[in-house]
Amino acid sequence: MSAGRSPDVRPREAMRLMALVAGAVAVLAGVAGALRDDPDLRAVGGAFAALALYLYARWRDATGTGPAGLLAAGVLGCLVTAAWLAATGYRFPAVCLLVPAVFGLLRLLRRRRSG
Numbered sequence: 001m002s003a004g005r006s007p008d009v010r011p012r013e014a015m016r017l018m019a020l021v022a023g024a025v026a027v028l029a030g031v032a033g034a035l036r037d038d039p040d041l042r043a044v045g046g047a048f049a050a051l052a053l054y055l056y057a058r059w060r061d062a063t064g065t066g067p068a069g070l071l072a073a074g075v076l077g078c079l080v081t082a083a084w085l086a087a088t089g090y091r092f093p094a095v096c097l098l099v100p101a102v103f104g105l106l107r108l109l110r111r112r113r114s115g
Contacts, residue, residue: 019059029041047097051078
């Protein structure tokens with residue numbers, strides 16, 4: 001029995017795929033929310049758009065091809081969207097977006113300290 005990670009697990013490809021799926025959900029929910037004038041769907045679209053930006057930035061950071069500014073933009077996108085969601089009454093999605101924002105801030109601090 002192996003104590004290590006399965007050779008089938010590819011974290012960088014998984015991050016890229018999650019960013020792609022989050023972006024697709026953001027577009028679909030945003031378009032549906034705009035067409036139906038549904039604030040709930042617009043909130044979902046905004047949350048997934050911020051998450052897609054963060055995941056894309058984190059993927060680029062993990063592969064070593066992204067500048068620190070891209071990750072900072074992803075973190076800022078999550079923070080701004082979380083504030084907007086909280087102000088409009090969507091507190092649970094706002095708290096959910098704070099998780100990647102905190103991890104992104106920690107990554108930026110680590111990157112700044114080591115670089």
